[in-house]
Amino acid sequence: MDLSFFVNQALTGLASASSLFLVASGLTLIFGVSRIVNFAHGSMFMLGAYAAATVYGPIVSALGPAIGPWLAMLAAAVAVGLIGVVVEVLLLRRLYHAPHMLQILATFGIVLIVQDAVVLIWGYDQIVGPRIPGLRGAVTIFGQRFPQYELFMLFIGPVVFAGLWLLLHRTRWGTLVRAATRDREMADILGVDQAKLFTTVFFLGAALAGLAGGLQWPREPANIYLDTRVILEAFVVTVIGGLGSIGGALLASIIIGLLQAFGILLFPKSTLVLVFAVMAVVLMVRPWGLLGRPEPQAVSDLAETKTAPPAHRYAAHAFAVALAILLVLPLFAPDYVVKLATQAIIFALVAFSLNFIVATGGILSFGHAAFFGLGAYAAAIAVKSHGASTGLALLAAPVLAGLVALGVGWFIVRRTGIYLAMLTLAFAQILWSVAFQWVEFTGGDNGIVGVYMPGWASQTGAYYYLTLAFCGIAVALIWRIMFAPFGYTLRAGRDSALRCDAIGIDVRRHQVLAFALAGSAAGVAGGFFTFLKGGVDPSLLSMDISADALIMSLLGGVQTVVGPLVGGAAFTFLKAYIMPVTDQWRLVLGIVIIVLVLAFPRGIVGFINARSGWFGGAKSEAPVASTGEKLA
Amino acid sequence: MSVLLEVNGLAKSFGGVQAVRDVSFSLGRSEMLAIIGPNGAGKSTCFNMVGGQIRPDRGTIVLDGQDIAGKAPRDIWRRGVGRTFQISATFMSMTVCENVQMALMSHHWRTRALLPLASRLYAEEAAAILDRIGLADRRSHMCGVLAYGDLKRVELAVAIAHRPKLLLMDEPTAGMSPSEREALMQLTADIVRQEEMAVLFTEHDMDVVFAHSARIVVMNRGAVVTVGTPAEVRENAEVKHIYLGGTLEAAH
Ligand SMILES: Nc1ncnc2c1ncn2[C@@H]1O[C@H](COP(=O)(O)OP(=O)(O)OP(=O)(O)O)[C@@H](O)[C@H]1O
Ligand SMILES: [Mg+2]
Numbered sequence: 001m002d003l004s005f006f007v008n009q010a011l012t013g014l015a016s017a018s019s020l021f022l023v024a025s026g027l028t029l030i031f032g033v034s035r036i037v038n039f040a041h042g043s044m045f046m047l048g049a050y051a052a053a054t055v056y057g058p059i060v061s062a063l064g065p066a067i068g069p070w071l072a073m074l075a076a077a078v079a080v081g082l083i084g085v086v087v088e089v090l091l092l093r094r095l096y097h098a099p100h101m102l103q104i105l106a107t108f109g110i111v112l113i114v115q116d117a118v119v120l121i122w123g124y125d126q127i128v129g130p131r132i133p134g135l136r137g138a139v140t141i142f143g144q145r146f147p148q149y150e151l152f153m154l155f156i157g158p159v160v161f162a163g164l165w166l167l168l169h170r171t172r173w174g175t176l177v178r179a180a181t182r183d184r185e186m187a188d189i190l191g192v193d194q195a196k197l198f199t200t201v202f203f204l205g206a207a208l209a210g211l212a213g214g215l216q217w218p219r220e221p222a223n224i225y226l227d228t229r230v231i232l233e234a235f236v237v238t239v240i241g242g243l244g245s246i247g248g249a250l251l252a253s254i255i256i257g258l259l260q261a262f263g264i265l266l267f268p269k270s271t272l273v274l275v276f277a278v279m280a281v282v283l284m285v286r287p288w289g290l291l292g293r294p295e296p297q298a299v300s301d302l303a304e305t306k307t308a309p310p311a312h313r314y315a316a317h318a319f320a321v322a323l324a325i326l327l328v329l330p331l332f333a334p335d336y337v338v339k340l341a342t343q344a345i346i347f348a349l350v351a352f353s354l355n356f357i358v359a360t361g362g363i364l365s366f367g368h369a370a371f372f373g374l375g376a377y378a379a380a381i382a383v384k385s386h387g388a389s390t391g392l393a394l395l396a397a398p399v400l401a402g403l404v405a406l407g408v409g410w411f412i413v414r415r416t417g418i419y420l421a422m423l424t425l426a427f428a429q430i431l432w433s434v435a436f437q438w439v440e441f442t443g444g445d446n447g448i449v450g451v452y453m454p455g456w457a458s459q460t461g462a463y464y465y466l467t468l469a470f471c472g473i474a475v476a477l478i479w480r481i482m483f484a485p486f487g488y489t490l491r492a493g494r495d496s497a498l499r500c501d502a503i504g505i506d507v508r509r510h511q512v513l514a515f516a517l518a519g520s521a522a523g524v525a526g527g528f529f530t531f532l533k534g535g536v537d538p539s540l541l542s543m544d545i546s547a548d549a550l551i552m553s554l555l556g557g558v559q560t561v562v563g564p565l566v567g568g569a570a571f572t573f574l575k576a577y578i579m580p581v582t583d584q585w586r587l588v589l590g591i592v593i594i595v596l597v598l599a600f601p602r603g604i605v606g607f608i609n610a611r612s613g614w615f616g617g618a619k620s621e622a623p624v625a626s627t628g629e630k631l632a
Numbered sequence: 633m634s635v636l637l638e639v640n641g642l643a644k645s646f647g648g649v650q651a652v653r654d655v656s657f658s659l660g661r662s663e664m665l666a667i668i669g670p671n672g673a674g675k676s677t678c679f680n681m682v683g684g685q686i687r688p689d690r691g692t693i694v695l696d697g698q699d700i701a702g703k704a705p706r707d708i709w710r711r712g713v714g715r716t717f718q719i720s721a722t723f724m725s726m727t728v729c730e731n732v733q734m735a736l737m738s739h740h741w742r743t744r745a746l747l748p749l750a751s752r753l754y755a756e757e758a759a760a761i762l763d764r765i766g767l768a769d770r771r772s773h774m775c776g777v778l779a780y781g782d783l784k785r786v787e788l789a790v791a792i793a794h795r796p797k798l799l800l801m802d803e804p805t806a807g808m809s810p811s812e813r814e815a816l817m818q819l820t821a822d823i824v825r826q827e828e829m830a831v832l833f834t835e836h837d838m839d840v841v842f843a844h845s846a847r848i849v850v851m852n853r854g855a856v857v858t859v860g861t862p863a864e865v866r867e868n869a870e871v872k873h874i875y876l877g878g879t880l881e882a883a884h
Contacts, residue, residue, distance in 0.1 A: 481746050488750040489743040492723045492734050499721035501705040502683065502714075503735040503790065505743055513744070 004142030009261045015150040017257025018157030019212050023230055024237035024249040026208035032181035032244035033201045036092055036103045037418055040110035042231025044080050044206045048213020049222035051076035053127045065133035077211035084206020088199055094598060100364055100418055105554060106597045108547050112590030118224055129217035149218055161250050181244050232429060236275055239422050240282045242292020251290055272433040276426045287415060330461035340576050342464045342532055346525045348568030349471040351552035353521035355564040356478050360487055361514045362494030364421040367428030368549045371401040371519035373541030375526025380448040380536045390453055397527025398520040405519020409512040432541040447537030451530055467528045474521045490514050554596055557603030566605050636661045636830045637798060642691035644677055651677040653854045664824060664831045666841045669851035675834040676718050679802045683715045684708040714791035715800035720783045724776040728767055728786050731775060732758035735793035765789045781808045801833040813837060817844045
């Protein structure tokens with residue numbers, strides 16, 4: 001590698017780092033004061049690019065090429081900032097004291113809504129950006145030509161950093177933001193007008209994302225995949241830098257920017273893996289990121305969760321009726337419905353196993369798709385590449401998923417709360433990109449097809465019963481475990497790690513085992529899904545599946561045992577019947593999520609239960625709440 | 633009376649704050665020893681170092697001839713040390729009885745059992761303990777709905793479940809009425825006698841302290857001021873100065 005090439009590559013990396021910093025600084029600012037992990041931040045970036053694309057033409061023709069482009073970018077930033085304000089005022093403000101899971105899902109709802117809104121307004125086609133007048137040329141650096149616009153981008157990051165630093169350290173507003181970031185209660189005591197502070201922070205944060213999106217537009221066409229890519233990168237940057245730390249965001253942006261620029265030379269196919277691996281290593285060494293501070297309290301989510309056995313006789317009746325329907329369904333239902341029901345059973349298991357670790361274990365996972373997908377791929381690869389029998393393939397699925405979950409679990413339980421959730425997401429994304437890029441092994445984009453059951457089991461009805469039997473056994477086992485000492489111990493760890501430690505319980509060790517158990521149950525589901533669909537593709541490992549699983553739990557009722565089962569089935573059927581009639585499934589889903597989060601956080605079963613007490617547990621009025629614990 | 637716990641030269645600072653400096657005392661089997669001192673004296677920090685929740689900067693904590701300083705809380709618990717916290721730590725989503733059962737399951741190494749029903753395990757033992765603490769009627773109440781004083785008693789039940797040699801109680805009666813206090817401490821004293829358990833406790837209520845401790849350690853600003861019998865402590869000039877010279881509220 002000669003010097004000029006090296007320098008050029010470094011400069012390219014730094015230009016990307018600038019863009020990354022703009023997005024990440026907004027995300028970290030918002031997290032700092034509100035403690036909300038804002039998945040919608042990437043959507044703000046995408047909206048910035050589209051907004052710029054919309055106003056660029058008119059503004060430039062009105063004001064000329066000298067200042068027009070820059071005003072267009074600024075206008076885009078302000079517009080996106082205002083959208084951020086709307087989101088904060090209408091939605092997030094109501095969720096500041098809600099558990100992480102509800103907050104994350106709510107922002108995810110925004111992501112879905114924005115995705116469909118963008119398609120509705122701007123269509124599917126990407127919009128190619130202009131070459132900015134005055135910055136069209138290139139400069140020669142060490143004999144290599146380097147675009148002027150890239151050079152400009154390179155400076156934007158440090159300039160915005162300086163601006164933010166001045167804003168935070170030289171204004172009263174900045175002092176308040178820093179106080180609130182350091183200690184939310186302190187800000188309360190100081191009498192800070194929180195509503196106003198949060199709204200302004202959301203404006204600035206979203207505007208920064210919008211600005212980044214606008215500035216990115218000349219480098220990369222506005223397209224509908226920007227949000228997911230950017231939010232993942234921004235998460236990595238803020239987690240590496242330390243949530244809430246602007247300086248950390250700058251440092252981490254530079255690291256990631258350079259890593260991507262040079263990593264692409266070393267591992268052309270797997271920069272994403274490299275990036276997430278770096279994040280994992282950083283978190284091993286510095287649990288709170290490079291410049292982050294430890295959270296003063298361990299906050300255990302969903303502390304109110306009750307997992308009491310079905311108490312009322314109606315519950316037993318309801319259960320018997322449900323089981324009877326499940327058993328006779330293939331006898332009268334059309335093939336299509338039976339297939340759908342098979343899928344519903346599979347996803348009920350996915351949601352159930354996820355809820356086991358989230359609600360019982362207190363481990364918020366945003367990467368459950370990893371184990372579902374692993375199981376699916378394990379089964380497919382066993383059959384296709386190794387000629388394994390279907391029985392062996394279905395066994396390989398939970399074994400592999402469980403073993404990987406054991407390793408991942410060992411790693412993640414050393415972290416808590418939101419850092420843990422980010423790590424699970426990171427891990428799932430690594431697997432997803434491996435599935436995409438390791439074409440020889442996984443079939444890449446196309447996945448693996450033609451994996452069907454042989455003989456009698458290939459019939460729809462027979463496969464339905466097979467799935468029902470095995471997924472049913474998995475559900476029954478986990479159900480039993482919830483009420484066994486192991487399940488109780490998990491709940492104990494979730495309620496008070498301090499007390500557990502003081503009665504001889506190693507909470508983490510139990511959590512790792514629970515994670516492995518849930519992972520292997522998801523693997524069972526994945527294996528059966530493979531044979532149902534006749535193959536696999538990378539979407540099985542995607543964030544959407546992880547989110548769907550959480551939404552199923554939420555829909556059914558996070559705090560109940562049967563909720564995720566009901567939610568998994570309901571979600572599958574709803575999706576199957578709504579999707580064909582509308583192109584805007586994401587929009588519908590996004591709205592459903594937000595309604596659930598705001599109005600029915602207990603879900604279907606929780607809602608029925610709160611009125612009737614049918615499904616046991618307390619008829620408590622307390623909403624899903626989080627509690628802290630202090631050692632004193 | 634042989635020595636159960638011997639603390640020597642214990643020290644801990646948080647950043648610049650010297651919370652505990654050079655604290656030494658010892659505790660005999662079946663002895664009730666009180667640590668008193670004004671707010672911020674370092675009592676809880678001492679407790680948390682003995683219990684393992686905080687790792688000491690310096691010093692030794694010898695329990696039954698073995699140094700436990702810096703060991704994990706769960707190891708210390710297995711060696712026979714039960715404790716309560718100043719802000720009670722219980723499992724809020726479980727019933728009172730289940731809280732005690734958790735301690736028993738852990739004691740019998742059953743927490744990883746996957747099939748038995750937890751609610752039936754050690755239920756009688758737990759009920760017997762609750763009877764003794766006077767919580768029998770609250771047995772199936774969720775901890776989340778209990779009054780503060782009851783929570784303190786739940787903690788006590790959990791702490792004595794595995795019949796520890798040493799019981800640590802950080803302000804066991806805070807937030808209770810005077811009669812409740814007296815009852816709880818009388819109960820503790822009875823248990824101590826029957827089980828040959830030693831108790832180390834802190835308390836702001838001086839009547840309780842003088843009535844129930846054989847010896848008292850007085851701390852102020854992280855250091856031990858004096859150690860002595862209630863009578864000796866009462867007469868100590870320095871103690872009088874600490875308690876009467878300004879920080880009166882500590883004695884209420
Ligand atoms: N985790 C911590 N971080 C920083 N300082 C601490 C921490 N824990 C205790 N301190 C400080 O150490 C000193 C001793 O605190 P400690 O809680 O041991 O006092 P205490 O005697 O138990 O007081 P109280 O009667 O109010 O319970 C206090 O000044 C306190 O502010
Ligand atoms: Mg204290």
